[in-house]
Amino acid sequence: MNREEIIRLVSDKLRLIRTEAGYTQDKMAEIIGVSKKTLVQIEKGRVLAGWSTVVSICALFRETETVQYLFGSEPLEVLETVAREGIDYRRMKTLGGRIWWKDLSRKNNYILQQNILSKHFRILDNKNHRIYSSFDEKMTKIRFKELTKN
Secondary structure, eight states: OOHHHHHHHHHHHHHHHHHHHTOOHHHHHHHHTOOHHHHHHHHTTSSOOOHHHHHHHHHHTTTSHHHHHHHOSOHHHHHHHHHTTTOOOOOEEOOOSSSSEEEEEEETTEEEEEETTTOOEEEEETTOEEEEEESOHHHHHHHHHHHTOO
8 A cells, every 4th residue: 555545545435534424525624624625626536635635534533434444443553654664663552453453473572463454564562562564565574573583
């Protein structure tokens, strides 16, 4: 998954996200920081939302079923992974991947997982802190191997 795919997915589902949240076009446009005209154009499929608008939508409406259907229970992790590809930027506490994740490997207090929806990879420590995430399987496995050396 990359920025363009995420932009298309969110743009295509914007009307559904807005409807699920119970907002009018006027209120939704105000919330996400675009004009009503732009919102209507996106909802009608005439233009795509910009990256910053998509990030706003996913952040502000991350609890909606539609956003969770697109990206799993942690949509911001998907966006961060795309935006900061391959960077160990912080140790963020996760829920451990009980629902949207498949464990690929466990070794020396680290877990390598793949998201079943977005297909991105991450490495967690034994306290479920995310220490690395990427869409690049090869780089993630290299990082996992580095972390799990005895």
